[in-house]
Amino acid sequence: MLKIAVLVSGSGSNLQAIIDNIESGYLNCSIEAVISDKKGVYGIERAKSKDIKTYILDRKQLGSGISGEILRILDGKVDLIVLAGFLSILQGELLQVFKDKIINIHPSLIPSFCGGGMYGIKVHEKAIEYGVKVSGCSVHFVDEGTDSGPIIIQKVVDVCSTDSAKDLQLRVLEQEHIALPEAIKLISEEAIKIEGRKVLAIGKVE
Ligand code: GAR
Numbered sequence: 001m002l003k004i005a006v007l008v009s010g011s012g013s014n015l016q017a018i019i020d021n022i023e024s025g026y027l028n029c030s031i032e033a034v035i036s037d038k039k040g041v042y043g044i045e046r047a048k049s050k051d052i053k054t055y056i057l058d059r060k061q062l063g064s065g066i067s068g069e070i071l072r073i074l075d076g077k078v079d080l081i082v083l084a085g086f087l088s089i090l091q092g093e094l095l096q097v098f099k100d101k102i103i104n105i106h107p108s109l110i111p112s113f114c115g116g117g118m119y120g121i122k123v124h125e126k127a128i129e130y131g132v133k134v135s136g137c138s139v140h141f142v143d144e145g146t147d148s149g150p151i152i153i154q155k156v157v158d159v160c161s162t163d164s165a166k167d168l169q170l171r172v173l174e175q176e177h178i179a180l181p182e183a184i185k186l187i188s189e190e191a192i193k194i195e196g197r198k199v200l201a202i203g204k205v206e
Contacts, residue, residue: 002029002188005078007070007086008036010120012043014084014105017177018184019050027181029188032078037066037088059088067094074098080187083142084180087119095144100194102142103187105180107172109154110138114147124165124172135159135168137176139183141194150199152183152192 006015015034021027034047037059047054057069071094074081083090083104090102106114106123112132113123127135136156141149155175159168186192192199 002080002184003032003078004029004080004082004184005033005035005074006031006047006082006084008034008041008043008084009038009087010041010043010085012041012046012084013173014176014180015043016046017181018082018084019046021181021184027185027188029080029184033073035070035073035086037086043085064091066090067092070094071097080184082180082184085120089146090142091144095142100141103139103152103183104142104147104149105176106138106140106147107169107176108138109134109136109156110140110147110151114138116146118147121165121169124168127159128163128165128168132159135172137172137179139179141199150194150197152186152199153179155179 006018008015022029031052033053033055035055035057036044037057039056044054055073057066059066062069066088067090075097081098081102108114108123108127113126134156136154138151139153140151143149155178157171157175191202193202
């Protein structure tokens with residue numbers, strides 16, 4: 001069974017989607033830890049209500065030391081780290097020890113509306129301001145850059161002319177709750193491999 005840690009900074013609806021998919025039997029994995037970089041976030045309450053071990057690492061206090069703390073907590077304990085709305089940037093040894101074993105969900109079709117400073121509602125504000133006709137979400141492996149690692153899954157949603165950023169955010173979030181469990185399942189079943197920038201299905205011609 002795949003052991004995972006889920007890292008959150010907010011409401012944790014993506015964490016909830018993972019929990020629900022484990023409970024339904026879709027995902028064969030266990031959540032060994034939930035880590036937040038902020039006190040008082042609802043994601044931590046969701047984890048506690050399921051008796052999952054939680055850790056709060058204050059990013060204001062720790063600064064760039066947060067990656068080292070995460071490594072100290074998770075080294076040797078989990079197979080995969082899932083960034084589910086986690087807003088601190090990971091760096092250093094953590095990325096080497098967990099090479100190709102960290103995934104992130106981003107609320108746009110990468111490489112649009114991503115990178116430094118692009119998170120949460122801001123992503124959707126920029127998409128609407130730009131006038132795109134479709135947006136969506138991307139699950140990707142984490143590398144040294146921001147939102148730059150190989151893409152595992154993308155889901156597309158229509159953007160309507162009347163959409164507010166909040167409307168678009170909600171429509172994209174529904175797809176995030178499908179995409180993130182799907183990506184975890186592919187990894188847990190060893191169904192994908194990374195070749196350069198590409199994530200390929202193992203044993204299938206694409
Ligand atoms: C999600 O929309 C996620 O894609 C986004 O934060 C939200 C967290 O929601 N992540 C980023 O913007 C990362 N760049 P949640 O706490 O309800 O899962």
